[in-house]
Amino acid sequence: MITTMVIAVPTGIKVFGWLATIWGGKIQLNSAMLFAMGFISMFVIGGISGVMVAAVPFDIHVHDTYFIVAHLHYVLFGGSVFGIYSAIYHWFPKMTGRMLNEPLGIVHFVLTFIGMNLTFMPMHELGLLGMNRRIALYDPKFATLNLVCTIGTYILAVSTLPFLANAGWSWISGKKAGNNPWRALTFEWMTTSPPAIENFEQLPVLTSGPYDYGSGKRNPQMEPEESQSNVEAPPGFIPPEEARAGSPEP
Amino acid sequence: MKIPSNILTLLAGVILTLVSLWYGQNHGLLPEAASDEAALVDGLFNSMMTVSIGLFILVQGVLIISAIRFRRRTGDNTDGPPIHGNIPLEIVWTAIPAVIVLIIGVYSFDIYKAMGGFDPQAATDPGITQIAMLPGESVPGLIDSSSPPKTRHAHNHVALGVGAFPEDEGRPADVNVDVMGLQYAWIFTYPDSGVTSGELHIPVNQEVQLNIKAQDVLHAFWLPEFRLKQDAIPGRDTELRFVPRHIGTYPVICAELCGAYHGAMNTKLYVQSQEEYDGWLQEQIASLNDPNQAIAMRAIAPPRAALTLNSWHPLQAKWKSTQPQPWSRSTPSTSQ
Structure with missing residues (x-):
């Protein structure tokens, strides 16, 4: 019982770490960030019900009921699907060289968030009231809550349409992404979008770590093209091709 | 301000x-x-x-x-302050x-x-005694090993279910009911009177002990209003012991997927006053002795189940003896 619950401790550390990361930052509320924040928000609910389910006397009541269905979907759907969508919105420009459409992405997020909560939140209550899982026949007293769940699933189904349309349309004629549309500091944003064969045309030089936001150590190779011309190379910086050309012949 | x-x-x-x-x-x-x-x-x-x-x-x-x-304002392209770790936090x-x-x-x-989850007296189950069967070995051999002597309290004993409150440990419950789960019904037998029923009747404020068995596959006996649930396991004994405090009618639900009509495997629990309960019991005893009275049992249990397990459960032996007509006259689908 306690050993099962103890998983809440590292999970709690992760969640508090994520919260502390966004606290005091400068958050761009785009689709990727919204899905990432939606992920934290949903995953916490799944984590809380996970601790409840680990308590044996309470689990005797909710075992094999819709409470479990609700719990696992908050972990699985909230914890993985939201994360996957966030990752797609973040790395789609790197994969295809094109930006996804932001308004459509926000519509997608809002529909997914509402659909998910309408579908799975009432299932907690259904399970507590006495609806078992893995059934096609249920007591008529559960009809209203099941109707809410059904409406939620339709919203969830519809929510994928703006995403699919967005992905298809943006892939063909989306805004060009450039190397680093998010002004991110990690390695993959130093190369072209989509990355060339063997990833880099020239040897990348790392002058800052991936978490050096706000330290003033921005790597000039990572700045978006339009601002790159204005950036002075840091002292001692030798472009790789010059460094190679300057090396003595063997 | x-x-x-x-x-x-x-x-x-x-x-x-x-x-x-x-x-x-x-x-x-x-x-x-x-x-x-x-x-x-x-x-x-x-x-x-x-x-x-x-x-x-x-x-x-x-x-x-x-x-x-902390949202980014339009035109602001700067980063937030760099913060590295905060040990106290x-x-x-x-x-x-x-x-x-x-x-x-x-x-x-x-x-x-x-x-009562740690009641050492809960469910006198000896654990699994026979794991493998040789080809040709009869199935009743397996089932025979599942009815252990009630006195056995070996240290390999596994308590399955919720037993008595710690202060009531060792004291027999006020009312005992044998519960049999089968596809797709619960059969309740009152061992003191031999009454069988498709619905569970218990008196209020009395300590009730349900001895739960399964005839065919796994089932789970769930009383949502009592926050109690226990798997019914073929070949093993499990138990639920509780004190009902409110008169009323409550659902009894099978909570373990047991087959195509699992969702319909429900019945009712009637918590009655002592007088009502005694009246119901007398009525049932009277109908037991009347051969013309169709027992609810016959309609609920499919004949297949009764024929494949040769009077293993005492219920079925009784059932046969009280049924002069052949099985084929009853239609198994008209349960309620």
């Missing part, structure tokens, strides 16, 4: 605590608590709900405040979940003990 941020944080903490404490007691999410066990489980759930709501508001609150306060957010989890864990053990 500028209010200092630590006063705002304190205020938010106080409000959060008050909301959590209030909601933990007034969520109204659980159905009626009809037994002493249910009251214990609800106490645990309410405490977990109190902590949960506090944590929920904290996390969602931080997310929403961050989204508003990390210790706090590791210690608090650890302490909460420990408290909930110990509290859960306490409740489980108070419910």
Whole structure:
């Protein structure tokens, strides 16, 4: 019982770490960030019900009921699907060289968030009231809550349409992404979008770590093209091709 | 007027605590608590709900405040301040979940003990005695090993179910009912009188012991209003022991997927006053001795089940003896 619950401790550390990361930052509320924040928000609910389910006397009541269905979907759907969508919105420009459409992405997020909560939140209550899982026949007293769940699933189904349309349309004629549309500091944003064969045309030089936001150590190779011309190379910086050309012949 | 941020944080903490404490007691999410066990489980759930709501508001609150306060303004291309680690904060957010989890864990053990979950007398089940069968070995051999002598209390004994309250350990329950799960019904036998029924009748404020078996596949006997559930396992004995406190009619649900009509495997539990219960029992005893009275049993149990297991359960032996007509006259589908 306690050993099962103890998983809440590292999970709690992760969640508090994520919260502390966004606290005091400068958050761009785009689709990727919204899905990432939606992920934290949903995953916490799944984590809380996970601790409840680990308590044996309470689990005797909710075992094999819709409470479990609700719990696992908050972990699985909230914890993985939201994360996957966030990752797609973040790395789609790197994969295809094109930006996804932001308004459509926000519509997608809002529909997914509402659909998910309408579908799975009432299932907690259904399970507590006495609806078992893995059934096609249920007591008529559960009809209203099941109707809410059904409406939620339709919203969830519809929510994928703006995403699919967005992905298809943006892939063909989306805004060009450039190397680093998010002004991110990690390695993959130093190369072209989509990355060339063997990833880099020239040897990348790392002058800052991936978490050096706000330290003033921005790597000039990572700045978006339009601002790159204005950036002075840091002292001692030798472009790789010059460094190679300057090396003595063997 | 500028209010200092630590006063705002304190205020938010106080409000959060008050909301959590209030909601933990007034969520109204659980159905009626009809037994002493249910009251214990609800106490645990309410405490977990109190902590949960506090944590929920904290996390969602931080997310929403961050989204508003720390959003990037248009035209601002600078980064936030670089912050590297905060040891006291990390210790706090590791210690608090650890302490909460420990408290909930110990509290859960306490409740489980108070419910009778650790009753050593619960379910005199010897564990599995026969694991493999040789080809050609008869199935009844397996079933024979499942009816152990009731006196056996070996150290390999596995308690399956919820037994007596700690103070009642060793004392026999006031009412004993044998419960048999089969596809797709529950059959209740009252061993003192030999009465069988498709519905469970028990007297209020009496300690009831249900001895649960399964005839064919796994089932689970669930009483949502009593917060009790126990798997019914073929070849093993399990038990639920509880004290019903409210007169009423409650659902009995099979909570383990047992086949195509699992969802329809429900019946009713009637908690009755002592007089009503005695009256019902007398009525059933009278009808037992009347061969013209169609027993509800016959309609509920499919004849297949009765024919493949040769009078293994005493119920079926009785059933045959009280049934002068051949099986083919009864239609198994008209259960209710």
